[in-house]
Amino acid sequence: MKKEPFLQREGTKSVLASLLSILFGLAFGAVVILIVGLTSKDLGADSAWEGIRLIFGGLFSTGRGSTGLLTWGFNGQNIGNMLFRATPLIMTGLSVAMAYKTGLFNIGAPGQYLMGTLVSLSVALGIPAGSMPKAVIWLLAFLAALLAGALWGSIPGALKAFLNINEVIACIMTNWIAANFVTWMFGISNFKNIVENTKSSYIYKTTYGLVDGTYVSGAGIATAKLGMDKLFPGSQVNGGILIAILFAVGVYVMMEKTTFGYELKACGSNRHAARYAGIADKRDIVLSMAIAGALSAGGAGLYCLAGNTEFFWSTYQSLPAIGFNGIPVALLAVCNPIGVIFTAIFMSMLSISGLQLTNLTAYNEYITDVIISVIVYLAAFSLVIKMWLGRKKDKVGAVNANAEPAPKAEPPAGAKPEEPAAAVPGDGEKGGDAQ
Amino acid sequence: MSDSQDYVIEMLHITKEFPGIRANDDITLQLRRGEIHALLGENGAGKSTLMSVLFGLYQPEKGEIRKNGKKVTINDPNDATALGIGMVHQHFKLVEVFTVLDNIILGAETTGAMGFLKKAEARKKVEALSEKYGLKVDLDAKVEDITVGMQQRVEILKMLYRDNEILIFDEPTAVLTPQEIDELMATMKEFAREGKSILFISHKLNEIMAVADRVSVLRKGRYIGTVNTAETDKQQLSNMMVGRPVQLEVSKTPAQPKEEILRVEHFCVPSHVHKRNAVNDVTFSVRAGEIVCIAGIDGNGQTELVYGLSGLDKSNGGTITLCGEDITHLSIHNRSKNMSHIPEDRHKHGLVLDFTLEQNMVLQRFKEPNFQRGGFINAGAVRKYAERLIEQYDVRSGQGPITRARSMSGGNQQKAIIAREVDRDKPLIIAVQPTRGLDVGAIEYIHSQLVAERDRGKAILLVSLELDEVMSLSDRILVMYEGELVGELDPKKTNVQELGLYMAGAKREGKEASA
Numbered sequence: 001m002k003k004e005p006f007l008q009r010e011g012t013k014s015v016l017a018s019l020l021s022i023l024f025g026l027a028f029g030a031v032v033i034l035i036v037g038l039t040s041k042d043l044g045a046d047s048a049w050e051g052i053r054l055i056f057g058g059l060f061s062t063g064r065g066s067t068g069l070l071t072w073g074f075n076g077q078n079i080g081n082m083l084f085r086a087t088p089l090i091m092t093g094l095s096v097a098m099a100y101k102t103g104l105f106n107i108g109a110p111g112q113y114l115m116g117t118l119v120s121l122s123v124a125l126g127i128p129a130g131s132m133p134k135a136v137i138w139l140l141a142f143l144a145a146l147l148a149g150a151l152w153g154s155i156p157g158a159l160k161a162f163l164n165i166n167e168v169i170a171c172i173m174t175n176w177i178a179a180n181f182v183t184w185m186f187g188i189s190n191f192k193n194i195v196e197n198t199k200s201s202y203i204y205k206t207t208y209g210l211v212d213g214t215y216v217s218g219a220g221i222a223t224a225k226l227g228m229d230k231l232f233p234g235s236q237v238n239g240g241i242l243i244a245i246l247f248a249v250g251v252y253v254m255m256e257k258t259t260f261g262y263e264l265k266a267c268g269s270n271r272h273a274a275r276y277a278g279i280a281d282k283r284d285i286v287l288s289m290a291i292a293g294a295l296s297a298g299g300a301g302l303y304c305l306a307g308n309t310e311f312f313w314s315t316y317q318s319l320p321a322i323g324f325n326g327i328p329v330a331l332l333a334v335c336n337p338i339g340v341i342f343t344a345i346f347m348s349m350l351s352i353s354g355l356q357l358t359n360l361t362a363y364n365e366y367i368t369d370v371i372i373s374v375i376v377y378l379a380a381f382s383l384v385i386k387m388w389l390g391r392k393k394d395k396v397g398a399v400n401a402n403a404e405p406a407p408k409a410e411p412p413a414g415a416k417p418e419e420p421a422a423a424v425p426g427d428g429e430k431g432g433d434a435q
Numbered sequence: 436m437s438d439s440q441d442y443v444i445e446m447l448h449i450t451k452e453f454p455g456i457r458a459n460d461d462i463t464l465q466l467r468r469g470e471i472h473a474l475l476g477e478n479g480a481g482k483s484t485l486m487s488v489l490f491g492l493y494q495p496e497k498g499e500i501r502k503n504g505k506k507v508t509i510n511d512p513n514d515a516t517a518l519g520i521g522m523v524h525q526h527f528k529l530v531e532v533f534t535v536l537d538n539i540i541l542g543a544e545t546t547g548a549m550g551f552l553k554k555a556e557a558r559k560k561v562e563a564l565s566e567k568y569g570l571k572v573d574l575d576a577k578v579e580d581i582t583v584g585m586q587q588r589v590e591i592l593k594m595l596y597r598d599n600e601i602l603i604f605d606e607p608t609a610v611l612t613p614q615e616i617d618e619l620m621a622t623m624k625e626f627a628r629e630g631k632s633i634l635f636i637s638h639k640l641n642e643i644m645a646v647a648d649r650v651s652v653l654r655k656g657r658y659i660g661t662v663n664t665a666e667t668d669k670q671q672l673s674n675m676m677v678g679r680p681v682q683l684e685v686s687k688t689p690a691q692p693k694e695e696i697l698r699v700e701h702f703c704v705p706s707h708v709h710k711r712n713a714v715n716d717v718t719f720s721v722r723a724g725e726i727v728c729i730a731g732i733d734g735n736g737q738t739e740l741v742y743g744l745s746g747l748d749k750s751n752g753g754t755i756t757l758c759g760e761d762i763t764h765l766s767i768h769n770r771s772k773n774m775s776h777i778p779e780d781r782h783k784h785g786l787v788l789d790f791t792l793e794q795n796m797v798l799q800r801f802k803e804p805n806f807q808r809g810g811f812i813n814a815g816a817v818r819k820y821a822e823r824l825i826e827q828y829d830v831r832s833g834q835g836p837i838t839r840a841r842s843m844s845g846g847n848q849q850k851a852i853i854a855r856e857v858d859r860d861k862p863l864i865i866a867v868q869p870t871r872g873l874d875v876g877a878i879e880y881i882h883s884q885l886v887a888e889r890d891r892g893k894a895i896l897l898v899s900l901e902l903d904e905v906m907s908l909s910d911r912i913l914v915m916y917e918g919e920l921v922g923e924l925d926p927k928k929t930n931v932q933e934l935g936l937y938m939a940g941a942k943r944e945g946k947e948a949s950a
Contacts, residue, residue: 257811257812257814258810258811258812259801259802259806259807259810259811259812260810262794262801262812263801265790266787266790266794266798269787269788269789269790270783270786270787270788270789272783272784273783273784273785273786273787273798274787275747275767275784276745276747276767276776276778276784276785277767277771277798277799278766278767278768278769278771278799279768280768
């Protein structure tokens, strides 16, 4: 019973495969920047070099100095914003990862996220300010979101368990039902922001509170900062990130250490054997999806209740990208709940880098979307990469983990048919330009 | 020894390692043209690995393969096919929703202009082959609808369609009825007469003695020797295979039945494939300290009977009384309080293949107070328990308790299930084909375990398709035919012929009753 050498362990290979995907993705982005820079009249080698540096280190960019050169250093605002963006991603990533471990592919995260949005905002804005302590309203809104997500997630779960309907199909349908339902509900609600005319398509921030029938700024609720604002001054981050991390640890413990997690996993990897052993397989499938749904919706709750976010309510034509991005986050983390924390933060770091790119150079932020897409494809390929690592080991004995990534573009052709949906760089949060 | 030109395939000094295990250690296998060469060994002896090397699924660390005396490299199954090597895998590689014809031509389609399939041509060729060798198949039936025996004929036709001349049969008889086995043997001999060379992987000594010209024996990854079947006997072969003298007969004392444990009355289970009941009005009982065997040809309702008893399927009539308690409508969980169940299909029901051995060992018991505290699994207790079972029941695996069940050999998977079920220590043990696909050593072990449990006062209900097993192990025989019990026999007063008459009330063609 020797332990396998470090490099041959399953876990090591998984982590290496994910890291390689990331490196390839970043390298690919660098190549794109280089090509755009060298072929454009307005840009050039210098700005391409700046762009590349921002892609890799945008998080630590502090703007331009008096000489016009990029300056670098600790940037609390960037890091804080990164953590803020990571908060809901951790939750949707957990949702997908947890379902995957129980043998279910939860592509319904966007729908569950939307239901969480609807319910958390409705509770937060619906309870008159001052009728109860703000903390209680916040907690009620968050718990209601969890509950709504659980119910919404359990629909495809029940269809799968009792009627053997593929959960992917059921999830996709419930996604669009959610999108239309949420639009309709907000459409007939009083929560539309009519104070600021320019924002008539948005729902009030939760910092608005209902006072004598009108919404007053500052009377509402917002997630407690829990000291995060001191750590990362000037950023949007709040205590939500800590809650999300707590959830990740909780999911990890539940799946790996409890009899409940054992039961869910047994059911997921062999439903027949689980049944044979006296496990209630149908109940467990519904429960898995319900928990996954609650996690996604919880992400929405943490995002919406932050107090500084606005929701574009006419969402019937698009699904929130945060929901779909849960899939690459989970895949990159090989569905390890603790890994999800890091991959979600990494994905958010890329979008921060994108913003830096827009702000400081003539490039635009969509380059980071390209990078994310490449990484998503490679994450789907991570199995192939794992096998490749295995072969390499066979031949060389040990593989050098951080071999320089050849900057050749990996043509993302032939990805698994289910995966491309994850790559939709949708823009549901802001609705933006609906086709 | 003759010139190496006589050998159509030679595998010389093959060594293949997996993490923690050397599956093949310097193995040499030489196959003559036109012979049936049996490869004998226990589960985990390295037979399948060796064949996978020949078929290009694995690359050996050392050694070389020669065809007609010339060195060849086989990197994948396509290379093997190009060299004329074909294989019928133990678990068939067929597309269930395709027709028989589509399955046969899959991967070797002849196409005309624009890439359209020339199915008519293919059909003619397949029909000719099936005519020639008497391999009856329905070319337009879907694979999921045909019997296991016919599926195997499809696999054989696949090889013939590709004009393979070296045919590998991996445990081909494990899934067949006695009649089908006879037919297969005849077909294999016909192939050999035509000059095709056959590698026949098996651990059933009767069959090897009946059909093979030579036998090569492997044990624990090592090559033991090659003998001519004409110059050996079953006892010598089994000794070579196991490495010690093996008892081929079950030794047991007469049963001393005590109180009634299981009583089944007018029991009915509906069928999933036809409107009639798969199990119809069945009444019997099993007492403590006896082994009652349900004999019958596969598909006569045995599977459904066990599903009904264990709760995997719903019954639609009659009652089950276990230890004085009416369990007819109880959940699987509640029934298992007094019942151990060694399931028919160890991959489907018996094990969660992606779980580790230790996780599988507590599949029913993880909620018991010994193994959990406040909902948290007591990993230390689970590990200890698994280690004890592994030790006590001699379950072998690469990494002990943390081995993935999937990576274990079939025999050891079955041993693990038996360890788990026997150790649960319930008054009734239902064992369904507990030795299916296992080798002599493992069979000997499992039989002795069941007898030992009987002698400890357990009631044992055995379902078996193997006549030898039925005759040697049981204290009473119940014969099942078309869902009904058609006879009760005393193994001491009956013989195989009489038993066969009961079982073969009619040989059923077509669909199998499957759940």
